Amino acid sequence: MWLHPDLWKNLPLASYVTAIVCLGGCTNQPTDHQLEVWRKEAIARNAEIVADNAKKTRQSEWNLVIQGETATSKPVQLNWQQIFALANTHVKTTDANYAIQPSQVFDFRGIPISRLLNEFGYPADASEVTFLSYDAYQVTVSLKDLLTYPIILAIAKNGKPINRDQGGPIYLVFPHTQYPQLQQKYEETFWAFYVSHIVVGTEQVQLRVGKRTLRLADLDQLTQVTLTETVGYRAGWPSGKVKLHGVRIRDILAFADVQLPPQGEIVLQGKAPIFRNPTNPITLTVADVRDCDLLLATRWGDDKQPIPAKLGGPLTLAISSGCNAKTRNMRWVTFVEALTTKP
Numbered sequence: 001m002w003l004h005p006d007l008w009k010n011l012p013l014a015s016y017v018t019a020i021v022c023l024g025g026c027t028n029q030p031t032d033h034q035l036e037v038w039r040k041e042a043i044a045r046n047a048e049i050v051a052d053n054a055k056k057t058r059q060s061e062w063n064l065v066i067q068g069e070t071a072t073s074k075p076v077q078l079n080w081q082q083i084f085a086l087a088n089t090h091v092k093t094t095d096a097n098y099a100i101q102p103s104q105v106f107d108f109r110g111i112p113i114s115r116l117l118n119e120f121g122y123p124a125d126a127s128e129v130t131f132l133s134y135d136a137y138q139v140t141v142s143l144k145d146l147l148t149y150p151i152i153l154a155i156a157k158n159g160k161p162i163n164r165d166q167g168g169p170i171y172l173v174f175p176h177t178q179y180p181q182l183q184q185k186y187e188e189t190f191w192a193f194y195v196s197h198i199v200v201g202t203e204q205v206q207l208r209v210g211k212r213t214l215r216l217a218d219l220d221q222l223t224q225v226t227l228t229e230t231v232g233y234r235a236g237w238p239s240g241k242v243k244l245h246g247v248r249i250r251d252i253l254a255f256a257d258v259q260l261p262p263q264g265e266i267v268l269q270g271k272a273p274i275f276r277n278p279t280n281p282i283t284l285t286v287a288d289v290r291d292c293d294l295l296l297a298t299r300w301g302d303d304k305q306p307i308p309a310k311l312g313g314p315l316t317l318a319i320s321s322g323c324n325a326k327t328r329n330m331r332w333v334t335f336v337e338a339l340t341t342k343p
């Protein structure tokens, strides 16, 4: 069974009140139910942070990054002026998220994804494109559909900037009215709000650690570890226990000659803006990095498949249930890009 993105939202508050009661007195072996409860708690807390931070970034400071298996494999960053200049396609459609008037047609103006794909290139064998948002929400769309239909990153709705609570400043819009066949396939959960990155296919592993940049071949030299856990990622993963294969963060740091700061913390950065917010960084305690299994996963499942962008790959944080509650409760970071230390 696959998790519907909706399961991550509108979490019943009552379900995690029990976790608070248990935090002081839990045994070392939390039950699956407790893990699930902690995961929901972390996600609910995250939702608040996201709502808060998303409001702070102004439209004029917004960037859009295009990367992955593009022609140059180098990320291209568009600033607001460039985004604005490219956004000259109009799509008249209902808004899948406008529940008040589901039949109302709006005039969206935006950048057709096909234009970006043609400009920046894509490999002949690529089949999907992943859109990542400020809050680490992600959706994956078939490349063929993106080339066939005017699916746009909209920056205006009826001639006005799109409000944050309606998905602005950049909202992924599908031409539902003109192409009703897309209504089922790309229902409201696909309409990503505040898009910040477009990943064509899946990127190569590239992890900044101290002064070094590690590739998959480097990580594959280290001790390989497998965890079987209920994952806390937000999108796309199966529910229930999943096998994650990768390397320990402490081994990665040692490999890159980075010392564990005795009193400090390890800072992890992901691609989504909320996973690299300097004022609210994702931190791991030195004790947990030293004493429990905190992995960067490179593969998953029984057949050790690479982790595709659709699941937040190629590198994701995986947290063992043997870690302390504080760490266990943390976000499972997708699209991991850097590890640093904080004294």
Ligand SMILES: Nc1nc2c(c(=O)[nH]1)N[C@H]1C(S)=C(S)[C@@H](COP(=O)(O)O)O[C@H]1N2
Residues within 6 Å of the ligand: 005, 006, 009, 097, 133, 134, 135, 137, 188, 189, 190, 191, 192, 193, 194, 195
């Ligand atoms: N960036 C982002 N886009 C998103 C979501 C989200 O959490 N973050 N939720 C999706 C889902 S599941 C739905 S139903 C719609 C509306 O989400 P809302 O109910 O939070 O307004 O937006 C979609 N786009």
Ligand SMILES: [Mo]
Residues within 6 Å of the ligand: 005, 006, 009, 188, 189
């Ligand atoms: Mo939803």
